């Protein structure tokens with residue numbers, strides 16, 4: 001009997017949705033599950049890492065990240081680096097992406113997990129509407145994740161359940177996650193959130209409109225925003241733009257149209273297919 005752990009970060013809710021489908025499917029198998037959302041509650045994270053360390057059961061981790069600038073979020077990679085060494089531990093990285101490119105996030109997560117001694121037993125990429133495109137009428141990925149995407153995830157989890165019942169479960173070859181060409185991989189290695197910080201527009205707080213209600217701080221998934229007394233951003237802001245999206249007064253302003261064009265251009269350039277995909281050992 002293995003124990004399941006689900007870790008994820010989800011600024012706009014899609015990765016949480018996938019994590020919930022995983023949780024419900026595992027629940028149908030009466031699996032013991034611990035769920036940990038990363039970003040705000042560092043105490044809970046430390047507790048769950050301790051739980052993994054102290055567990056004498058076989059374990060399987062499901063770790064989910066949105067793709068940001070072709071990579072997994074830095075806090076997801078940090079978590080992987082903190083995972084305790086275990087003798088029998090399996091891992092299932094999963095990403096959600098905004099139809100621009102799923103990048104090299106799964107490959108990097110897979111490699112990092114293996115370096116920590118975790119055996120890869122499945123993986124998934126699930127397409128969504130790009131979380132910077134909420135003002136766009138017909139964005140690529142519209143309507144996703146849909147029922148078919150959810151079914152793919154249920155299928156992934158059921159396959160993993162069956163596989164882990166076997167005395168010698170089949171493993172996912174690491175290279176299957178390196179599905180981008182060498183050229184594209186090299187290009188994506190050059191991209192990161194720090195460069196995106198230069199490209200994405202600055203957010204301006206309109207002090208005539210801001211009534212310091214605090215919705216922006218509540219919606220910040222990584223506790224990077226404080227009211228002093230107007231919104232100010234800490235360096236670890238991940239540029240999800242939730243603060244702007246959810247401000248009830250529209251007091252946080254930025255022109256995202258160049259970013260919209262960039263997402264569309266990348267969608268046309270990379271044309272990844274299929275958009276959502278699960279990876280299982282054969």
Ligand SMILES: Cc1cc2nc3c(=O)[nH]c(=O)nc-3n(C[C@H](O)[C@H](O)[C@H](O)COP(=O)(O)O)c2cc1C
Nearest residue numbers: 010011012013014015066067069070098100101131
């Ligand atoms: C700063 C930033 C960078 C992003 N970079 C990419 C990217 O490189 N490729 C892509 O397809 N989507 C990208 N996205 C979109 C997200 O990966 C996608 O919307 C994801 O489903 C969001 O997950 P969440 O709803 O759990 O936050 C980016 C979003 C943001 C805010």
